[in-house]
Amino acid sequence: MGTAVGKILAVTNQKGGVGKTTTCVNLAASLVATRKKVLLIDIDPQGNATMGSGIDKNAVSSSVYDVLVHRVPVAAVAQKAPSAGYDILPANGDLTAAEVELLNGSEKEFRLRDALAIERVEYDYIIIDCPPSLNMLTVNALAAADGVLIPMQCEYYALEGLTALLDTIQRVQQVLNPNLQIEGLLRTMYDPRNSLTNDVSAQLAAHFGDRVYRTVIPRNVRLAEAPSFGMSALSYDKQSKGALAYLALAGEMLRRSDAVNALPTA
Ligand SMILES: Nc1ncnc2c1ncn2[C@@H]1O[C@H](COP(=O)(O)OP(=O)(O)OP(=O)(O)O)[C@@H](O)[C@H]1O
Ligand SMILES: [Mg+2]
Numbered sequence: 001m002g003t004a005v006g007k008i009l010a011v012t013n014q015k016g017g018v019g020k021t022t023t024c025v026n027l028a029a030s031l032v033a034t035r036k037k038v039l040l041i042d043i044d045p046q047g048n049a050t051m052g053s054g055i056d057k058n059a060v061s062s063s064v065y066d067v068l069v070h071r072v073p074v075a076a077v078a079q080k081a082p083s084a085g086y087d088i089l090p091a092n093g094d095l096t097a098a099e100v101e102l103l104n105g106s107e108k109e110f111r112l113r114d115a116l117a118i119e120r121v122e123y124d125y126i127i128i129d130c131p132p133s134l135n136m137l138t139v140n141a142l143a144a145a146d147g148v149l150i151p152m153q154c155e156y157y158a159l160e161g162l163t164a165l166l167d168t169i170q171r172v173q174q175v176l177n178p179n180l181q182i183e184g185l186l187r188t189m190y191d192p193r194n195s196l197t198n199d200v201s202a203q204l205a206a207h208f209g210d211r212v213y214r215t216v217i218p219r220n221v222r223l224a225e226a227p228s229f230g231m232s233a234l235s236y237d238k239q240s241k242g243a244l245a246y247l248a249l250a251g252e253m254l255r256r257s258d259a260v261n262a263l264p265t266a
Contacts, residue, residue, distance in 0.1 A: 006039070006123035007257070008116065009183055010145035014168075015161045016132035019151040019188035021048040022223055024129040026243070027149075029084040029232030030250035036124040039078065042091035043112070043141055044131035050090040053081035054230025057092035065094040068111045068140065069101050074119040083235040087123075099136045108136065109176055113144035134168045142172040147183030151217075154187055154200035182211055186249065190216040215249040218242070 011020050011027075021044070028040045042049040043064055047057035057063075060079070066072040067089065078087045102108040112128075120126060128141040142148065148169055152158045173180050185208055191197055204212045217223075220242035226233045233243035 006037075006120040006126045007147065008120065008126045008128070008145045009147050009149050010128045010130055010138075010141040011149045011151065012130040012138060012141065012165065013150055013152060013161070014132055014134045014138070014165060015152075015158070018153050018158075019186075019217065020132070021052060021129050022227075023149070023151045023186060023188065023217070023246075023249075024049050024127050025052045025084070025227070026223065026232050026234065026246035027250060027253075028081075028086045028125075028127050029234045030243075030246045031125050031254075032085045033234060033247065034250055034254065036254075037122065038086040039074075039089070039119070039123045039126045040081070040086050041089045041112070041126065041128045041141075043095070043128055043137050044091055045093050045095040045137075046131065047090065047092045047095075048227070049129040050088065050092065051230065052227035052232075053086075053088050053090075054083055055079060055081065055088065055090050057090060060090045060092065063094055064089045064091045065098050067115045068095075068098050069105075071111070071115070074115050075122075082230070084232045095137065102136055109139050109143045112140040113177075116144055134164070138168075139172065139176070142169065142180060143176040145177070145180060147181045149183045149186060151186045151188045153189050154194075154197040154204075156196060156200070158200060159203060182208070184253070185212045187213070187216045189219045191219055213249060213252055215245060215252045217245045217249070220245070 011024050028038045031038045050057045062077045067077055078089055081088050130138045130141050218241050222233050222237045222240035223242035226236035229236055233240050
């Protein structure tokens with residue numbers, strides 16, 4: 001059975017525009033659809049996950065900035081995403097200041113981990129949307145996480161960027177968080193007609209084996225439209241290929257963790 005503490009996943013890739021935020025919002029909504037209790041944490045000053053969840057980033061009275069810098073409890077900042085039913089810790093431009101303000105702070109890499117220590121029992125999954133850089137915000141996410149979910153496009157330079165990310169993950173494992181695992185690599189904006197896609201997929205399989213999700217996320221216009229309505233694709237158009245792909249991802253993730261939990265314990 002295992003103990004009922006939420007699994008914390010950092011959705012990370014320092015390359016911009018690979019589908020991190022789209023994955024966070026739609027995976028969170030899909031897990032809610034399977035009756036999981038989910039907290040989405042927006043740790044990107046762009047606040048895209050916040051807006052995409054239907055919350056005006058400029059109208060929030062407190063944000064993840066207050067959690068990191070002023071140690072305000074998660075429960076005091078979390079809001080319910082209006083249409084999708086997960087909780088969210090919102091972010092906005094205030095967060096750009098956090099890095100500087102944390103510079104001389106104590107335990108600056110562990111602010112998020114410590115903030116979640118109590119709160120994680122409230123959730124089945126906690127999903128962190130990281131900014132497109134390997135900065136102190138991303139380090140906070142990696143220090144707090146059990147697993148890293150890496151969305152990537154199957155293009156030539158994607159593999160090159162992966163090396164820097166894997167180095168960072170390894171350093172975090174050595175110095176800050178020995179329990180950190182690579183949860184999975186997710187192929188986004190997938191186009192099977194592109195031959196490079198197949199080459200890169202084969203290389204990923206060779207390097208990462210079953211850490212590469214079998215589920216792929218196709219390029220789908222509904223996934224791109226839904227955020228402007230502050231909705232997940234599941235709320236916006238539940239029959240869309242994008243919504244179905246993220247439901248499939250949630251299913252694959254849950255089956256994997258069931259398989260792990262079913263292993264006999266020593
Ligand atoms: N599968 C998809 N099909 C079509 N459009 C997509 C898909 N995934 C993401 N997009 C679009 O591509 C753009 C980048 O996606 P997204 O914002 O999720 O990436 P990101 O990695 O979070 O970006 P950033 O690094 O800036 O945070 C957005 O406009 C989004 O709507
Ligand atoms: Mg993003």
